[in-house]
Amino acid sequence: MADAALHVRGVTRRFGDVTALDDVGFGVEYGQVVGLLGHNGAGKTTTIRLLNGLLAPHAGEVRTMGLDPVTDGAEVRRHTGVLTETPSLDDRMDAWEAMRFWAAMWGVPKDAVESRVRDLLERFQLADRAGDRIGGYSRGMRQRLALARTLLHDPPLLFLDEPTAALDPVAARDVRSLVRTLAAEDRRTVLICTHNLVEAQELCDRVVILRRGRVLADGTTAEVIGAAAVPVALLLEVEDEQAAEARRIAADFGDVRRVEGGRIHVDGVTRHRLPRLVASLVDAGVAVYRVAPEEPSLEAAYLSLYEKGAEE
């Protein structure tokens, strides 16, 4: 635990009668990029607020970089950068003024402020409009400025709440690339809240899925996909003359969608039943030339877990 960047154990947080987090636990190691996934209201933002000492848990234990955010909130926030869900920028200021203000808030050394602000504004392609009031910025520009603010004090721990939500595809790609750089080269720890599951699969070493304030899954994307037992689509290639027999056997494991000669397309086969399907074919004397399951996506796993959670 002492080595964990984030440690959450048995945390419960209520707002009146609503339980936002219910016995939540997970950990994040230094240098990891972890995705916190879940529908709106799942408890993602509440978790970030707890980890930064903006809220206190009603039960359980929270540690951020080894510190208790409840008692050492200011010290925790000195080392974290948080991109809030809305950019949270004042329309009446320009980018330079806003960045200088934030630099003062985080105690950036005075002689470093100008160069650091200039670098970040250039990095996020805002230098040309830095003297304009933020009220005239597009959503994407605001998001980029908010990201620049998050990095201003060079924090080792980043919380990014929907980092690419308002960005066009090119800007979103740049942000994903930035997150990779921050984690891989700068060895920063990143917790990303996102609805974009493709992005989460691409960026995250691990994901934690929350549903109605409870942890539904926690692990690497491969582990979560495996745990979800998501049915996959499958292409089987067998001897043409044995296609009918192969079709009969495959039908016991999934829905046969199409047969083209010896090529059989089967939907809805769960990953753990694949070896049995192959064994059944071989036992029946079918010559199997190829078994090509589609790799299930994190999105499919997420939806599957959510549906199972709803049924429970």
Next chain:
Amino acid sequence: MNWPSIFAIVRRDLTVVARAKAVMIPLVVLPIVLFVGLPLLVSFGLDAAGSELEDLLPLIEALPESIRAHLGDGDLLEQAQAYLLEYQLATFFLIVPLMVCSVIAADSFAGEKERKTLESLLYTPTTDRELYFAKLLGPWVAALVVTLASYGLYLAVCNLVLAGSIGRPVALTPLWFTVVLWLSPGVAALGLSVLVVVSSRVRGFQEAYQAGGVLVLPVVALVAAQFAGLLFVDTAMAVLLGAATWVVALGVMALGFGLFRRERLLERI
């Protein structure tokens, strides 16, 4: 206390306030109405009153000796002008710091929530106490500046435009100095300590501003009581009122320091 952060918040709050027309208009208009329009109206109104001026005689005669002595030996017109400009408007003056506070404090917390800029501020490494103090200090400094500017305006109008109507300098008295430098800052501090709490518990600027408007009522009551002859504020009373105001203000602030939590603000974002 992390003073650089506190000063940064104060500077930022005052900068954004100065750029908001909805906030700045009342801050500019009120002092002009009260301290340019009102003295001119009083002076020229009394001039034009003619025989109706006699209606003020009972009020002048009911004044305490200490005040009457200061009004001089001039005729009723001069005495009435001196009383209204030197005493009556001194209590009116307290509306200025309260007004400035209520507008800026409403913008400072409730306005930040409305503009969705508060959350990023809460994620900074300021403590709750620093945040609370910064949110008090900004409007208080602004109230002080506007109060001094209003006083300067009033001195200019009374002593330049209305020069000679009383025959001596107006509003350069211990009462005015006490009101401007002691009572007004206390009233501002008291108003603010209440308003920051109110402002942190409502969702929008208008709601906070309207709630803050209630604070002006005690000052209006004071002005009315003085007009009705129920109460006369002289220097001694201004000193006492100031002391009482500061004591209550510091008490409410101490309470506010104890009650102020980021968590409560977030619950209302």
